[in-house]
Amino acid sequence: MSETTNLHPGLSVDCVIFGFHENELKVLMLKMKQMDKWALPGGFVNIKEDVDKEAINILQRRTGLKDIFLHQFHLFGNVSRNNQAYVDKLVKKGVIEPDMKEWFQQRFITVGYYALVEFANVQEPTPDNISDKCEWLPLTELPDLILDHSEIIHKAHQTLKTQLIYQPIGINLLPEKFTMPELQALYETLLEKELDRRNFRRKMLAYDILIQTDERRKGGAHKAPILYKFDKDKYHQAIEKGLKSGW
Amino acid sequence: MSETTNLHPGLSVDCVIFGFHENELKVLMLKMKQMDKWALPGGFVNIKEDVDKEAINILQRRTGLKDIFLHQFHLFGNVSRNNQAYVDKLVKKGVIEPDMKEWFQQRFITVGYYALVEFANVQEPTPDNISDKCEWLPLTELPDLILDHSEIIHKAHQTLKTQLIYQPIGINLLPEKFTMPELQALYETLLEKELDRRNFRRKMLAYDILIQTDERRKGGAHKAPILYKFDKDKYHQAIEKGLKSGW
DNA sequence: ACAAAAGTGTTATTTCTACACCCATGC
DNA sequence: GCATGGGTGTAGAAATAACACTTTTGT
Numbered sequence: 001m002s003e004t005t006n007l008h009p010g011l012s013v014d015c016v017i018f019g020f021h022e023n024e025l026k027v028l029m030l031k032m033k034q035m036d037k038w039a040l041p042g043g044f045v046n047i048k049e050d051v052d053k054e055a056i057n058i059l060q061r062r063t064g065l066k067d068i069f070l071h072q073f074h075l076f077g078n079v080s081r082n083n084q085a086y087v088d089k090l091v092k093k094g095v096i097e098p099d100m101k102e103w104f105q106q107r108f109i110t111v112g113y114y115a116l117v118e119f120a121n122v123q124e125p126t127p128d129n130i131s132d133k134c135e136w137l138p139l140t141e142l143p144d145l146i147l148d149h150s151e152i153i154h155k156a157h158q159t160l161k162t163q164l165i166y167q168p169i170g171i172n173l174l175p176e177k178f179t180m181p182e183l184q185a186l187y188e189t190l191l192e193k194e195l196d197r198r199n200f201r202r203k204m205l206a207y208d209i210l211i212q213t214d215e216r217r218k219g220g221a222h223k224a225p226i227l228y229k230f231d232k233d234k235y236h237q238a239i240e241k242g243l244k245s246g247w
Numbered sequence: 248m249s250e251t252t253n254l255h256p257g258l259s260v261d262c263v264i265f266g267f268h269e270n271e272l273k274v275l276m277l278k279m280k281q282m283d284k285w286a287l288p289g290g291f292v293n294i295k296e297d298v299d300k301e302a303i304n305i306l307q308r309r310t311g312l313k314d315i316f317l318h319q320f321h322l323f324g325n326v327s328r329n330n331q332a333y334v335d336k337l338v339k340k341g342v343i344e345p346d347m348k349e350w351f352q353q354r355f356i357t358v359g360y361y362a363l364v365e366f367a368n369v370q371e372p373t374p375d376n377i378s379d380k381c382e383w384l385p386l387t388e389l390p391d392l393i394l395d396h397s398e399i400i401h402k403a404h405q406t407l408k409t410q411l412i413y414q415p416i417g418i419n420l421l422p423e424k425f426t427m428p429e430l431q432a433l434y435e436t437l438l439e440k441e442l443d444r445r446n447f448r449r450k451m452l453a454y455d456i457l458i459q460t461d462e463r464r465k466g467g468a469h470k471a472p473i474l475y476k477f478d479k480d481k482y483h484q485a486i487e488k489g490l491k492s493g494w
Numbered sequence: 495a496c497a498a499a500a501g502t503g504t505t506a507t508t509t510c511t512a513c514a515c516c517c518a519t520g521c
Numbered sequence: 522g523c524a525t526g527g528g529t530g531t532a533g534a535a536a537t538a539a540c541a542c543t544t545t546t547g548t
Binding site: 427467 | 524525526527528529530
């Protein structure tokens, strides 16, 4: 694209795409061309398209996935998040075409979305036109990011942690069938703290959103753990109603 | 203003300003000139200004208040929220100057903020240039609103209810000193349900964010209730840490 | 047989809920 | 003196937290 007249001016969308693999939370990141910096998958908004829809599009273009949990969490609108010098650099290096310079030099605000995706389902993450790699990076060891992207990721993670208190999480982050220790590992990773095995199991089962299958995960060393899957109806009901009443 | 070149294109800010009066949640609304419709206080964003800062400005211009709890809660970005016919009408009626027509006819997205203000502190709510009244309206009996403003208010209220579960609320909505029944009435109104007097008091005191004064609210009929105030340090700590651990 | 992870049950503690009585005050 | 709202305590239920033993599997 070099056609920017159809785009909503000064508005971008950035997606923090979380995946869970090897007991680690990972984020899908793009490596900028010609630079030793990484960026969140993002894009612009067609003037005739819903902002939410564009976020869905971005997710699909980078991961190939549709129908994914995607949640808008914050608008980042500080003036300081713009960076003229950085755009200059990208134009000089040929990453951005000269006729796009003016577009990129606008003052931009960005809407943050986070997505939870099943790591294994993303076959081949694909870079966009200003990046040369698209990879999963562990949340705990992020490299140098452009602009305020590290703040965006941090806020996404915080929001996710808060959500976790009153909403179930797991569909989209785990394979269809999973074991209780796997689910617990996900929670422990997200919350950055350890949980008691027995209490975790009891509490999770009490939510009544899991279905126990009669299969077990075999092949691993030690006792084969039972496989569970989510009861999708009840799961989504729980998202609607929340898990804790609070007051 | 007829100068729009300094404004971030296609971006507005709308503030849902909650006040609490006579045991009712009220929202500060503007009555549109020449129309039987009401609107949220809103405005545009200077290209050189933080979006958050503009929300603060709007709040101050309408209420005269500074240093108020103000929370960004959602970006409304659907294409359908635009309304060309409506702008036409406003231009024809002289509410919008003709040279502003083009500006208003852009596709707009809007960032929603909600604020909690002490009703009594708002001396004289002031309308803006496209409205002729600025008044507190009860949340439960809202008149016809423009665009998606009623959806914005609903989402603000929902967000506020959720916040309430894990964050204290009351500073800014109540006078400096208040009674326990007054605080409870606020919670009941926000949550749209009744709470047990004794349990409410116990729970609230357990949060350890209240200071009991040695005064009582006199003059009312019946037993004079004790006045409390918030321990501001502990209150703000509680906002940081949250009131419920969850996991 | 043993190391390592998975499954299960019990008890103490805390929190929540429901409920009843006494105390001030204005009329 | 009585109606009305404000203040306080207690007992049962539910949720949470802490903790130990048995089972299965691969080596």
